[in-house]
Amino acid sequence: MSDSFQGALAGLADIVGDKYVIASGPDQEPYVVDWRGRYHGRAVAVVKPGSTAEVASVVKFCAARRLAIVPQGGNTGMCGAATPDDRAGNVVIRLDRMRAVRDVSPLANTITVEAGCILAEVQNAARDVDRYFPLSLGAEGSCQIGGNISTNAGGTAVLRYGPTRDLVLGLEVVLPDGRVFNGLRALRKDNTGYALKQLFIGAEGTLGIVTAAVLKLFAPPRSSALALLKLQGVEQALEIMQRLRGAVGDRLGSLEIMSRSQIEAIAKTVPHVTISFELTTPWYLIVELTDTLAGVDLSEPLAAVLAEAMEAGLAEDAILASNLAQAKAIWAVRHSVSEGNKRSGYVVSHDSVVPLERQAAFVKNVEARIKAAVPHANVVMHGHIGDGNIHVVALIDRAHCQDPDATAELVAEINEIVDDETAAQGGAISAEHGIGITNRGRLARVADPLDIELMRDIKHLLDPNGLMNPGKIFAAGGVRR
Numbered sequence: 268m269s270d271s272f273q274g275a276l277a278g279l280a281d282i283v284g285d286k287y288v289i290a291s292g293p294d295q296e297p298y299v300v301d302w303r304g305r306y307h308g309r310a311v312a313v314v315k316p317g318s319t320a321e322v323a324s325v326v327k328f329c330a331a332r333r334l335a336i337v338p339q340g341g342n343t344g345m346c347g348a349a350t351p352d353d354r355a356g357n358v359v360i361r362l363d364r365m366r367a368v369r370d371v372s373p374l375a376n377t378i379t380v381e382a383g384c385i386l387a388e389v390q391n392a393a394r395d396v397d398r399y400f401p402l403s404l405g406a407e408g409s410c411q412i413g414g415n416i417s418t419n420a421g422g423t424a425v426l427r428y429g430p431t432r433d434l435v436l437g438l439e440v441v442l443p444d445g446r447v448f449n450g451l452r453a454l455r456k457d458n459t460g461y462a463l464k465q466l467f468i469g470a471e472g473t474l475g476i477v478t479a480a481v482l483k484l485f486a487p488p489r490s491s492a493l494a495l496l497k498l499q500g501v502e503q504a505l506e507i508m509q510r511l512r513g514a515v516g517d518r519l520g521s522l523e524i525m526s527r528s529q530i531e532a533i534a535k536t537v538p539h540v541t542i543s544f545e546l547t548t549p550w551y552l553i554v555e556l557t558d559t560l561a562g563v564d565l566s567e568p569l570a571a572v573l574a575e576a577m578e579a580g581l582a583e584d585a586i587l588a589s590n591l592a593q594a595k596a597i598w599a600v601r602h603s604v605s606e607g608n609k610r611s612g613y614v615v616s617h618d619s620v621v622p623l624e625r626q627a628a629f630v631k632n633v634e635a636r637i638k639a640a641v642p643h644a645n646v647v648m649h650g651h652i653g654d655g656n657i658h659v660v661a662l663i664d665r666a667h668c669q670d671p672d673a674t675a676e677l678v679a680e681i682n683e684i685v686d687d688e689t690a691a692q693g694g695a696i697s698a699e700h701g702i703g704i705t706n707r708g709r710l711a712r713v714a715d716p717l718d719i720e721l722m723r724d725i726k727h728l729l730d731p732n733g734l735m736n737p738g739k740i741f742a743a744g745g746v747r748r
Contacts, residue, residue, distance in 0.1 A: 419699065423651065514568055523552070533600060
């Protein structure tokens with residue numbers, strides 16, 4: 268290690284303490300590799316500050332020495348946005364120590380938490396005061412709320428509560444020069460100029476480091492009913508959704524769809540998940556109704572809609588969960604898609620969102636085109652059909668991915684098919700996973716040039732030296748045109 272980097276380690280240790288600075292070596296491995304093992308980077312140090320003031324001091328220190336800064340939450344993202352590149356001068360800033368719940372207000376229906384809080388901890392803190400934080404993901408036991416905010420995470424409750432952006436009232440953010448943006452206000456109405464907090468939600472750590480947030484809480488669901496439907500196609504799922512909305516309104520909390528091939532991949536590779544139903548149709552739809560009133564029998568209206576759907580030929584079969592254990596078993600299948608896909612081969616995943624009316628055409632066209640172009644690909648799909656977000660995933664046997672250049676060409680071919688079909692249906696290439704490294708080239712290819720220009724201008728304004736999470740969204744060094 269060079270003398271300058273050795274000096275940087277000493278300076279960082281002066282700010283946060285020796286035990287919270289991890290120098291290069293085996294101990295850094297969990298922080299410089301993404302959870303799928305797709306991206307491998309390097310860092311001078313991994314630093315774990317314990318307060319906003321320490322984050323600000325670390326950022327000022329790095330900015331003065333032109334050291335690149337890589338904010339990292341739970342490192343559970345899908346696009347490599349939290350992974351450093353292979354330059355020598357990266358500093359990874361982890362917020363693991365910043366896990367305080369600063370305030371909970373049942374009166375205002377808000378919770379103020381530090382960015383290192385695990386999502387499940389936020390949910391539990393809300394539950395302790397008889398409130399509900401609705402963001403729910405498969406990685407909720409390890410992902411951090413700062414990362415959820417920085418990627419504008421979606422999850423399974425978007426249909427009713429919206430994505431993370433809709434759940435954030437206020438933010439505290441350390442800017443690339445070390446100044447602290449104090450927008451940590453729990454106001455439902457604030458029309459005083461530009462909504463600056465929105466710049467940092469979904470920015471993937473490229474404009475600053477989220478250190479704390481005020482989040483919205485809701486009355487907890489006290490009654491629920493869940494069913495699994497077996498369907499022939501996406502068209503039937505959309506018709507059932509329309510009927511449910513007419514019959515139960517906002518009680519429709521979640522609507523999740525999975526292809527048979529997706530469930531088969533889970534069944535083969537995730538032994539602790541039990542598939543408690545026969546796979547007899549191409550598609551499977553999870554429907555969950557919730558109500559804040561206790562003792563409401565939601566199974567009755569759900570069963571009535573499902574009976575009508577089956578009579579109309581929209582569903583082949585329906586399994587109404589009779590108890591909480593059965594409902595959890597069904598949700599366990601849905602929450603295992605990432606793990607199952609990772610174990611099934613080389614994963615080429617997508618995060619397309621298209622208008623509801625175009626989902627059926629999108630699914631049919633994209634599957635047919637991928638299979639025609641890459642016959643050995645196993646195309647699986649899952650997603651939040653109620654908000655138009657269908658994840659198209661091509662699983663490739665790793666035997667076909669030994670040559671990095673050939674693999675890159677294969678991935679590019681599949682990506683182009685998905686992106687072209689997404690655009691043809693009036694959609695966007697990322698609904699909830701973001702851009703990161705994975706989708707950087709795709710964004711440049713499909714985005715409106717004016718959109719790119721405006722984003723570059725904002726990046727240059729806040730981070731003129733391009734030190735904050737370089738190589739994410741834009742290529743490193745590519746801040747200005």
